[in-house]
Amino acid sequence: xxxxxxxGHPANWAFIILGLVVAGAAFRVVTSQNVIHAALALxxxxxxxxxxxxxxxxxxxxxxxxxxxxxAVIVLFLFGIMxxxxxxxxxxxxxxxxxxxxxxxxxxxxxxxxxxxxQAFGTTELTNQGEPTATETVGLSLLGRFVIPFExxxxxxxxxxxxGITIARKDLTPAEEVEREAR
Amino acid sequence: MIVNQFLVLAALLxxxxxxGLLVRRNAVMVLLAVELMLNAVNINLIAFEAVxxxxxxxxxxxxxxxxxxxxxxxxxxxxxxxxxxRNRASANVDELNLMKW
Amino acid sequence: xxxxxxxxxxxxxxxPFAAFLLIILFGKRMKYQGAEIAIGAMSINWLYSVAxxxxxxxxEVARDVQFEIGRIGLIAGEPLVFELGWxxxxxxxxxxxxxxxxxxxxxxxxxxxxxxxxxxxxxxAALSLFAxxxxxxxAAPNLVQLIIGWEGVGLASYLLIGHYWEKHxxxxxxxxxxxxxxxxxxxxxxxxxxxGVTTGTFRINEIxxxxxxxxxxxxxxxxxxxxxxxxxxxxxxxxxxxxxxLPDAMAGPTPVSALMHAATMVTAGVxxxxxxxxxxxxxxxxxxxxxLWIGAATLFLTGLLALVQNxxxxxxxxxxxxxxxxxxxxxxxxxxxxxxxxxxxxxxFKALLFLGAGSVIHAVHxxxxxxxxxLRKDMPTTYRTFVIGALAxxxxxxxAGFFSKxxxxxxFNHAGATPVLWLGVAAAFVTAFYTFRMVFLTFHGTxxxxxxxxxSPRVMTMPLVALAVGAVAAGWINIPGVYTGFHxxxxxxxxxxxxxxxxxxxxxxxIPGVIxxxxxxxxxxxxxxxxxxxxxxxxxxxxxxxxxxxxxxxxLDDLYWYGIVEPIKGPIARAVNWTNTxxxxxxxxxxxxxxxxxxxxxxxxxxxxxxxxxxxxLSAGAYSAGGSLRRxxxxxxxxxxxxxxxxxxxxxxALVVFR
Numbered sequence: 001x002x003x004x005x006x007x008g009h010p011a012n013w014a015f016i017i018l019g020l021v022v023a024g025a026a027f028r029v030v031t032s033q034n035v036i037h038a039a040l041a042l043x044x045x046x047x048x049x050x051x052x053x054x055x056x057x058x059x060x061x062x063x064x065x066x067x068x069x070x071x072a073v074i075v076l077f078l079f080g081i082m083x084x085x086x087x088x089x090x091x092x093x094x095x096x097x098x099x100x101x102x103x104x105x106x107x108x109x110x111x112x113x114x115x116x117x118x119q120a121f122g123t124t125e126l127t128n129q130g131e132p133t134a135t136e137t138v139g140l141s142l143l144g145r146f147v148i149p150f151e152x153x154x155x156x157x158x159x160x161x162x163x164g165i166t167i168a169r170k171d172l173t174p175a176e177e178v179e180r181e182a183r
Numbered sequence: 184m185i186v187n188q189f190l191v192l193a194a195l196l197x198x199x200x201x202x203g204l205l206v207r208r209n210a211v212m213v214l215l216a217v218e219l220m221l222n223a224v225n226i227n228l229i230a231f232e233a234v235x236x237x238x239x240x241x242x243x244x245x246x247x248x249x250x251x252x253x254x255x256x257x258x259x260x261x262x263x264x265x266x267x268x269r270n271r272a273s274a275n276v277d278e279l280n281l282m283k284w
Numbered sequence: 285x286x287x288x289x290x291x292x293x294x295x296x297x298x299x300p301f302a303a304f305l306l307i308i309l310f311g312k313r314m315k316y317q318g319a320e321i322a323i324g325a326m327s328i329n330w331l332y333s334v335a336x337x338x339x340x341x342x343x344e345v346a347r348d349v350q351f352e353i354g355r356i357g358l359i360a361g362e363p364l365v366f367e368l369g370w371x372x373x374x375x376x377x378x379x380x381x382x383x384x385x386x387x388x389x390x391x392x393x394x395x396x397x398x399x400x401x402x403x404x405x406x407x408x409a410a411l412s413l414f415a416x417x418x419x420x421x422x423a424a425p426n427l428v429q430l431i432i433g434w435e436g437v438g439l440a441s442y443l444l445i446g447h448y449w450e451k452h453x454x455x456x457x458x459x460x461x462x463x464x465x466x467x468x469x470x471x472x473x474x475x476x477x478x479x480g481v482t483t484g485t486f487r488i489n490e491i492x493x494x495x496x497x498x499x500x501x502x503x504x505x506x507x508x509x510x511x512x513x514x515x516x517x518x519x520x521x522x523x524x525x526x527x528x529x530l531p532d533a534m535a536g537p538t539p540v541s542a543l544m545h546a547a548t549m550v551t552a553g554v555x556x557x558x559x560x561x562x563x564x565x566x567x568x569x570x571x572x573x574x575x576l577w578i579g580a581a582t583l584f585l586t587g588l589l590a591l592v593q594n595x596x597x598x599x600x601x602x603x604x605x606x607x608x609x610x611x612x613x614x615x616x617x618x619x620x621x622x623x624x625x626x627x628x629x630x631x632x633f634k635a636l637l638f639l640g641a642g643s644v645i646h647a648v649h650x651x652x653x654x655x656x657x658x659l660r661k662d663m664p665t666t667y668r669t670f671v672i673g674a675l676a677x678x679x680x681x682x683x684a685g686f687f688s689k690x691x692x693x694x695x696f697n698h699a700g701a702t703p704v705l706w707l708g709v710a711a712a713f714v715t716a717f718y719t720f721r722m723v724f725l726t727f728h729g730t731x732x733x734x735x736x737x738x739x740s741p742r743v744m745t746m747p748l749v750a751l752a753v754g755a756v757a758a759g760w761i762n763i764p765g766v767y768t769g770f771h772x773x774x775x776x777x778x779x780x781x782x783x784x785x786x787x788x789x790x791x792x793x794x795i796p797g798v799i800x801x802x803x804x805x806x807x808x809x810x811x812x813x814x815x816x817x818x819x820x821x822x823x824x825x826x827x828x829x830x831x832x833x834x835x836x837x838x839x840l841d842d843l844y845w846y847g848i849v850e851p852i853k854g855p856i857a858r859a860v861n862w863t864n865t866x867x868x869x870x871x872x873x874x875x876x877x878x879x880x881x882x883x884x885x886x887x888x889x890x891x892x893x894x895x896x897x898x899x900x901x902l903s904a905g906a907y908s909a910g911g912s913l914r915r916x917x918x919x920x921x922x923x924x925x926x927x928x929x930x931x932x933x934x935x936x937x938a939l940v941v942f943r
Contacts, residue, residue, distance in 0.1 A: 011184055019192050026196050026219055030203030035212065042215055045196075049222050056189070056233040061243045061250075065225070068250055073218065073257050080211050080261040084268040102205035105926055108933050110198035116936070117190035124186050126233045133232075133240050141239035142247070153251045160255035168262040170269075205926045213922070276922060283919030 011129065014055055022048035035081050039074060046070050056126070060135045189230035196223035210264045210276050214257060221253040286339040289332070290347050290372040296332055296380060297370060297423060299325045300416030304409050311405025318405040319395045322412050326388045329419070333380035336372060341769060346373035346777045348425040348489065362484050368432075370423035371488075374776030378624065379422040379555060382631045385754075386547040387415045389747040393639050394539040396743035397646055401537075407447060411543070414440030418548050422555060426486040427476040430556070434472065434520065437549045438465050444544065445536040457532040464529040468519020472556075475512030478505050488559060492779035495563045510564055510571035514557065514578075521553025523612055524582040527605045528841055531589075534597040534651075538642030541597060546604050546638050547631035554611045554627050561620050562779050572616050579613025580704045582606065585838070587711045590718040592834045595651045596641045599722045603677065604634055606711060610692050613704060619695030621771040621785070625762050626692055628770065629684035632754035633676035639748055640670035644726060646744070647737035653725040655733035662737045665745045667727050669752040674723050676755040678716035678801040684759035686798070691762070693793030694786060709796045716804025724812040764788055 006012055025045035032038040046069050053062035142150050196219060203216030225246045232242025271278065303325035311318025339345060350369030370376075391411065398404050414437055421433025446458030480486045482505050483494050495506070517523070522530040533545050544550070557564065557575065564572050583606050590602035607630050614623035643666040648655055660667040676685035689712065696705040731737070739745065762770035768785035775782040836842070916927075 006185070009184065012188075015184060015188060019188075022192065023195055023199075026199045029215055029219055030199050030206065035209065038212060038215055042218060045219065046222060049226060052189070052192075052226060053229050055184070056229045058229045058232065058240075058243050058246070061225075061229060061246050064247060064250060068254055069218075069222075073254050076257055076261055077211065077215065077218075080214075080264060083265055084209075084211060099206055102202050102926065105205065105930050105933075106198040106202035109201055109929055110194050112933050112936055113194035113197065114191045116940075117187055117194065121185075121187050121190065124234060126184050126186060126230075127236045129184060129233075133243060137238070138240045138243055138247070141241070141244050145239050146244050146248075149248060153248050156252060156255050160258045164258045164262040167259070168265050201925075201929055205922050205929075207922075277920065281919060283917060 011055060015052070018048050018051045018055070021045075022052065036078075039077050039081060042077075043070055043074050046074070057128070057130070057132045059132045060138045186230050186234050189226055189233075193223040193226040193230070196220075196226065208275055208277055210267065211261070213276060214260050214264070217260075218253065218257065221249060225249055286343055286345055289335055289339055290345065291349065293332070293336065293370050293372050293423070294349070296329050296384075297416065297419050299329055300412045300419065303412040304416065307405055307409040307412060311409060314405075316395055318408045319391065322408040323388065323391045323395075325412065326384060326391055326415060329380075329415075330384040330388045333377070333384040336377045337381045340372075340374050340377035340773050340776060344374075344776045347371070348487075348778075350425050350487070364480060364484070364486065366428050366486070367426055368429050369425050371425040372423075373778065374773040375555075375558060375624070376423055378628065378770075378774055380419065382551075382628060383415065383418050383422060383548050386543060386631055386635050387411075389750055390539045390543040390635065390639070393542075393642070393744050393747040394537075396741045397539055397642055398537065403447065407444070407537070410440055410443045410447075411540075414444065414544060414549070418552070421552055424488070426488055427480060427491075428486050430488075430559075431469075431473060431476060434469065434516075434552065437544070437552060438462060438469070438520075441465075441533070441544055441549055444540040445533045447536055447540065451535075454535040457529075457535040461529040461533050464526055465519045468516050468526055470516075471512040471514075471519075472516025475509045475516065478509045478512070482509075489778040492560075492562045495566045496779055498566065506563070507570045510560075511574060513560060514571055514575055517553030517556045517612070518578065519553070520556075521550050521608045521612060522582075522605045523553070523578050523609065524585055524605075525840055527582065527586055528837070528844060530605055531598050531601040531837075534595065534601050538597065538638060538645060541601070542635045542638035542642065545601065546634040550604060550608055551611070551627050551631070554608065554615065554623060557612065557615045558620060558624055558774075561615065562781070564615075565618070572618070574616075576613050576616030576699075576701060576704060579609045579611070579616050580701075580707050582609030583613060584609070584707045584711045584714075587714040587718070589834055589837060591714065591721070592831055594653055596644065596653050596656070596722060596726060597638070597651055599718060600634070600637055600641060603637075603715065603719065604630075606715065607634065607677075610689065610708065610711075613708070614692040614695050617695050617699040617701055617704065619692060619699070620783070621762070621774055622688070622691040622695045624774050625770055626688035629676070629688040629755075629758045632751055632758045633673045633683075633685055636669060636673035636748060636751035636755050637677065639744070639751065640666050640673060643740040643744055643748065644670075644737075646740055648733055649735065650733060653722065656726045656731070657729045657733075658727070658731040659737055660727040662731075663727075663739045665739060665748060669745075669748040670727070671723060672752045673755050674719045677719050678805060679712055679797055680801055680805075681798065682756075682759070684755050684757070687759035687762060690789065690794050690797055691764070691786070693797050694790035697790055697793045705793065709800050712797050713800035713804045716801040717808050720805045720808035721812045724808060728813055 022045050025041045025048060028041035029038050029045060032041060046065060050062040050065045050070075053059075053065065200216045200218075200220030200223060203219060204213055207213050207216060228242045228246040228249065230242075232240060232246075235242060303321050306321045307318035311321070314320055348369060348371045350367040352365055352367050354366040355363045356366075391408070394407070394411070398407055401407065417433050417436025417440055419433075421430055421437060424430035424433055442458045442462045445461055446455045449455040449458070476486070479491055483491050485491065518526045530545055530550065534541055536545075564575070586602050586609065587606035590599045590606065593599045593602065607626065611623040611626050611630070614626065643663065644656060644659060645651055647659070647663060647666075650656070672683070676683040679686045679689040681687075693705060693708050693712075696702075696708055760767070762768055762785075764786040765788045771785040772782070833839075
């Protein structure tokens with residue numbers, strides 16, 4: 001497959017657009033000096049990712065991503081930002097001074113990963129493009145073959161739920177405890 | 184579409200996530216970068232599934248698991264950051280060096 | 285019966301040592317402080333010796349019982365065998381009787397004399413030790429056992445002379461006795477070893493048999509061995525010039541003087557020569573001349589020394605030495621039975637005189653005759669027995685001393701040693717003179733001391749009476765021509781050629797001897813009987829030059845002191861000390877300092893720097909490595925994450941590159 005053929009497919013144009021959106025948003029996430037901007041950029045990245053999923057015939061996962069990630073996780077983040085009074089102005093430096101080392105490390109990681117994938121997969125094409133995976137398939141799989149991981153993950157959620165509440169609960173001073181008992 | 188385009192994109196996202204992990208000073212920002220990394224992983228999984236096309240949509244199922252666990256992790260992580268903030272009135276990771284030598 | 289007695293005669297030897305142990309263990313708690321044990325043991329021994337004496341008198345038994353205790357192998361020939369045991373024959377039976385009789389009487393006497401003394405149990409224990417050693421010596425069938433007994437009596441003598449060791453002169457006297465004896469013992473041991481090695485045996489009877497046969501091997505060394513053995517006898521029997529210890533030994537309690545230094549221990553030398561008599565007769569004729577002349581010198585010179593003594597015990601001490609000279613000279617002249625006969629009678633009357641002197645000392649609390657006088661009224665028993673003893677000593681018939689002294693003089697005559705005969709007669713005069721000087725000064729005239737002397741208790745006077753009986757009658761068992769039982773008895777032994785006993789008195793010897801004695805008594809009576817108020821008047825017999833020489837004891841003690849003792853004490857001792865400090869200690873110290881030096885090297889070099897250096901280096905290395913590495917633990921999670929990612933990358937690259 002050569003570039004000419006690749007460009008010819010309209011799916012690839014969608015990919016290029018979505019990819020740029022995602023990459024750009026991701027870049028903004030890690031370099032923005034404004035925490036709110038970074039959070040919102042993550043929203044954009046996630047949205048773009050959902051679009052990519054659609055391209056990859058994973059409809060169910062795409063909408064799950066939108067619901068869970070963008071709907072709940074980002075909201076949680078925004079709440080977290082608010083409560084921890086993260087500096088929302090532009091004047092506070094959000095980054096360390098030693099950005100170069102991190103850039104080198106990240107760059108190296110990118111090189112290795114992409115080189116690895118290129119070596120492994122070469123020009124392998126996607127199979128059955130355009131044919132979406134049926135949600136029914138995913139559901140059956142989830143409660144069939146992968147029921148045990150499914151239950152395990154539900155435990156994880158339960159633990160996270162309880163854990164989160166316990167950790168974030170306000171510690172009462174002894175005086176306040178007595179007061180609460182009295183009431 | 185070749186699978187590699189997605190894989191390289193995912194690698195890019197992952198690397199950016201690592202960069203953000205290493206660079207950011209606010210704990211919440213670090214968690215944001217972690218989310219980015221997990222997202223890259225999801226792209227990878229879905230792309231592989233798009234190649235494999237297994238009868239049980241294995242890649243997609245795992246992507247769902249990853250999303251779920253990421254959500255749980257964010258919940259706990261933010262709870263911890265909240266506690267730290269309450270105790271120290273700051274969410275600066277540089278100051279979280281009690282395990283220093 | 286006699287066989288039985290001989291087989292078990294070892295009891296005689298063992299009992300006194302058993303008594304010694306028992307007294308040491310239990311003496312303090314007993315009523316008489318252990319004297320009961322000593323007297324009990326000695327009574328049994330006395331009865332046994334009486335039985336043996338009867339056996340020897342009636343039968344002719346001469347038998348050894350010996351048990352081997354060890355052997356050493358010589359390079360060539362047979363191994364030398366060491367044995368212990370006992371001999372029972374005429375000579376040893378006689379000696380057993382003398383030792384046990386005098387010991388028993390002295391033990392009884394000592395109960396009264398030593399009453400209230402500071403160390404009574406030890407005293408009786410040492411006396412028992414002495415008696416046992418003396419019996420071991422006398423019963424010895426071989427030279428080794430004889431030397432064992434010899435040394436044992438020397439030890440006991442040392443212990444007993446130094447009984448009042450709190451006073452320095454007493455312990456010095458004990459040491460003097462020991463040293464002089466030890467010098468002489470060198471001769472004895474050398475002589476015994478020479479005999480033992482050349483003949484291959486220490487058994488006395490076997491040596492005597494070899495001497496009889498005229499064995500060639502023995503002949504070469506006979507004179508030397510004989511002289512060496514005689515030298516040993518000179519020490520123990522106080523022959524001139526080794527007599528110097530005996531007068532000083534009077535520092536011990538009087539019972540000790542009576543027992544050891546009159547009757548028994550000092551006679552050990554005489555006994556030794558008598559025991560070896562056939563040896564001297566057959567092979568060592570040259571030695572006999574020495575024995576004769578040394579004995580002669582002793583009997584005369586030391587008798588003179590008794591003239592100038594004021595201490596009553598010293599008079600008796602020199603008298604003892606003089607009489608020992610008679611015995612030794614008699615043996616030297618060939619008078620075996622004569623010498624032994626004088627030993628026998630002398631034991632009785634000398635012990636009597638000593639115990640009597642002790643009785644006087646006990647009453648007057650002084651040894652000096654200048655504190656005595658007129659005691660015959662206050663101490664009648666002591667006086668009468670003392671006079672009997674003095675008469676016996678002076679050789680007045682019919683007391684014991686007459687017979688024995690006469691026989692000795694007869695021996696001198698018979699051997700043709702006329703000069704010695706005249707010395708003997710002169711000494712008899714001197715003996716009588718000084719003896720009765722002592723009697724008159726002590727018992728006649730008026731009392732010159734303080735206090736109120738009274739007669740001693742019966743426990744002390746009874747032995748005096750018993751000994752007085754002996755002093756009178758002991759001579760009657762050897763009267764020439766009448767009854768010579770003693771003579772025959774002592775000749776009953778192995779390897780011995782009996783001589784005929786004299787059948788009549790030798791008048792050439794008898795008449796001068798008796799006259800000398802009577803003249804001596806008369807002169808003493810004239811000079812000392814009248815009461816003299818002061819010492820100077822009393823010693824009116826003052827011969828210039830002669831008496832001062834006597835007082836200085838012929839300067840012998842000075843000779844020994846400045847000639848031998850001082851050089852040893854001074855330069856020689858200093859030289860030895862120097863050698864010890866610088867040479868011997870120097871070697872030791874240098875070994876020590878070399879070791880120290882090496883140890884320091886090992887310690888500082890190897891251990892401190894080397895081993896410890898390695899150890900410290902390791903720990904310091906670990907420490908500094910840790911110090912450096914800990915900086916990795918910054919506590920900052922992002923740094924950890926960075927490291928983690930970088931590491932993973934490197935790993936992957938490595939895996940791919942180095943596939």
